[in-house]
Amino acid sequence: MNLYTYASPANFYRLAGKLIPWFAWGAGILTVWGLYISFFMAPTDFQQGEAYRIIFIHVPAAWMSMFIYMVMAFWGAIGLAFNTRLSFMMARALAPTGAMFTFVALWTGALWGKPMWGAWWVWDARLTSELILLFLYIGIIALWAAIDDIRRGDRAGSLLTLIGAINVPIIYFSVKWWNTLHQGSTINLMKAPSMAKIMLLGMLVLAIAAWFYTIAVALVRVRRVILERERQTEWVKAILEKEN
Amino acid sequence: MEWASWSDFWNMGGYGLYIWGSYGVTVAGVLIEVILLKRASAETRRSLKRMQQWEEQ
Numbered sequence: 001m002n003l004y005t006y007a008s009p010a011n012f013y014r015l016a017g018k019l020i021p022w023f024a025w026g027a028g029i030l031t032v033w034g035l036y037i038s039f040f041m042a043p044t045d046f047q048q049g050e051a052y053r054i055i056f057i058h059v060p061a062a063w064m065s066m067f068i069y070m071v072m073a074f075w076g077a078i079g080l081a082f083n084t085r086l087s088f089m090m091a092r093a094l095a096p097t098g099a100m101f102t103f104v105a106l107w108t109g110a111l112w113g114k115p116m117w118g119a120w121w122v123w124d125a126r127l128t129s130e131l132i133l134l135f136l137y138i139g140i141i142a143l144w145a146a147i148d149d150i151r152r153g154d155r156a157g158s159l160l161t162l163i164g165a166i167n168v169p170i171i172y173f174s175v176k177w178w179n180t181l182h183q184g185s186t187i188n189l190m191k192a193p194s195m196a197k198i199m200l201l202g203m204l205v206l207a208i209a210a211w212f213y214t215i216a217v218a219l220v221r222v223r224r225v226i227l228e229r230e231r232q233t234e235w236v237k238a239i240l241e242k243e244n
Numbered sequence: 245m246e247w248a249s250w251s252d253f254w255n256m257g258g259y260g261l262y263i264w265g266s267y268g269v270t271v272a273g274v275l276i277e278v279i280l281l282k283r284a285s286a287e288t289r290r291s292l293k294r295m296q297q298w299e300e301q
Contacts, residue, residue: 039253040247043246044246044257049257049258049259050246050256050257050258050259050263051256051257051259051262051263053256053259053263054262054263054266057266057267057270058266061270096277097277100273100274100277103273104269104270104273107266107269107270108266108269108270111262111263111265111266112262112266114262115259115262213274217277217278217281220281220285221281223285224281224284224285224288227288227289227292228288228292231292231295236292237296240289240292240293240296241296243289243293
């Protein structure tokens with residue numbers, strides 16, 4: 001057995017089945033811990049009062065919206081380059097969760113913007129590029145749904161994902177490149193974070209929880225895609241019979 | 245801890261609507277995704293089993 005063993009859908013199906021409960025429980029426990037920090041340990045912000053507590057979901061959701069897109073683009077590129085079936089299935093399994101987190105990032109941003117800026121929405125670079133990301137997710141999902149031929153659909157959707165990937169660095173650097181109403185990044189790899197340690201901890205714990213959640217739901221979804229696509233094989237028939 | 249009482253907690257220093265509107269929609273988003281996914285997975289298994297039984301006959 002080696003690493004390539006799991007490139008086979010049959011083996012990956014079993015592996016995913018074993019991993020799902022761990023990630024699901026991990027996500028649950030981390031969420032409870034993260035929310036406890038966010039509401040009962042983190043102090044009131046001296047500038048924004050309690051309104052800043054939206055940061056604990058806004059920032060992890062915004063991170064996930066970009067990370068998931070990049071992971072999708074990665075799997076799409078691998079699939080296009082090596083024609084590996086499982087890569088395309090992974091890309092498809094991630095898209096709905098990415099769209100969900102993008103929506104949450106926009107929604108929580110609007111509810112934070114209203115009390116802080118006095119506006120639910122402004123057409124500045126950060127907000128607009130994040131909205132484009134939501135449209136990209138929806139467009140890719142719709143494209144996949146519209147093409148019945150699985151191989152063609154996989155390729156078309158992944159190509160669109162790769163072209164749209166140019167938007168992710170634009171979102172990330174938008175607060176630097178343009179004068180935006182949106183504040184700059186609180187966390188930067190190059191310098192010390194500009195927020196209290198306990199606030200940072202709450203945000204990071206919820207970000208890891210979001211990762212665990214994403215992995216768990218993506219694995220459930222990829223298992224479903226595998227079953228559908230491999231339905232003619234003996235191993236899928238054996239699995240379905242066992243469940244009867 | 246910043247809260248003297250539960251009503252203090254729900255009020256969130258006057259920002260309750262914005263905070264709970266954010267957390268509520270996030271929870272709803274996650275729940276909707278999980279429920280839809282569970283339903284779709286069950287439906288896939290059901291239809292595959294039906295097809296399988298049909299082929300066997």
